[in-house]
Amino acid sequence: MISDSTGETLMTVVRAVTAQFENIHPIEHVYPLIRQERQLDRVISEIEAAPGIVLYTLVEPEFAQHLERACQRIGTPCVNVMQPVHNVFSSFLNVDMAPRVGGQHALDDEYFERMEALNYTMLHDDGQITEDLELADVVLVGVSRTSKTPTCIYLANRGIKAANIPLVPEIKPPRQLMKLKKPLVVGLTASAERIRDIRQNRVLSTIPSTDSDSYIDRKLISQEILRARKLCKEQGWPLIDVTRRSIEETAAEIMAYLRAHKADHRHTPQ
Missing domain, CATH: 3.40.50 (Rossmann fold)
Structure with missing residues (x-):
């Protein structure tokens, strides 16, 4: 689970999904606040050492593409869990998304x-x-x-x-x-x-x-x-x-x- 914010969204999604599978004991690797390329490279190295399903919420397109390419090279699934929802909103509202890292945690x-x-x-x-x-x-x-x-x-x-x-x-x-x-x-x-x-x-x-x-x-x-x-x-x-x-x-x-x-x-x- 890789996030440029707290990772709470990812953990909620993952735990909701894994609860639907019996007799499995998931091992979670959580990487929050990934906002620099060197941080992402370190995470990719750890994925190479212990491959598994990769789920992420990275707002920066270059980071997301870098992670997707690395996972394709490693041969492990990689999913942006927010992308399908973003696409539906953009299509229905007919407006482009204005990405904000940790937008749900704004001090408003x-x-x-x-x-x-x-x-x-x-x-x-x-x-x-x-x-x-x-x-x-x-x-x-x-x-x-x-x-x-x-x-x-x-x-x-x-x-x-x-x-x-x-x-x-x-x-x-x-x-x-x-x-x-x-x-x-x-x-x-x-x-x-x-x-x-x-x-x-x-x-x-x-x-x-x-x-x-x-x-x-x-x-x-x-x-x-x-x-x-x-x-x-x-x-x-x-x-x-x-x-x-x-x-x-x-x-x-x-x-x-x-x-x-x-x-x-x-x-x-x-």
Whole structure:
């Protein structure tokens, strides 16, 4: 994987494709920020030493041609993963492409919005601050170990201000949570078995305490889950079961809920 930017696009494409093949274990060689000819020559030398499928996103035409010729000489496949999409856009829009290295990582308003969202999310993790929850786009609630924090961070990287509030036995949810008007509140839940397994691993990696037994007790976990479900139902909050979902899938559903939530608010008289 050869890129003149961070290589994130390539890695996403490659991992999506390799996931469709069973019983293979790909060895990844990632070369980001290739912007000079000597850098590209070094990469080509390494391809010669260990040939494999070459995928690249190089904006500079001379670099792309140099790499294509080298791979043809070596006898290894070489694919510009962006070229088919670029061709479709150019044809449909009837305009030429204006290449920009790392164009998707420009320091524009969207970038700074993502940084602001990430700062907000880190400050509002695990119910640390509740006074300004109204500034959030999304507030996630759920019992311990339902992937609230990683989901919030994923959302923040997409410019969504996300806070999360743990639902703890014998402790009432913060009153600010119950009064929210603008943010979308979403509950996350999972099976008792999954939560118990994750909590057991957590306990094993830390110093056990007197509360450890109740923390991993399946019956008590089931009661926690039922109380959380009841709260979400009473408040009309959507509930997502993350038992068999990846963080990305959970976040995608939350973002769909958020689009609908914003649309409803736009059409609601003030």
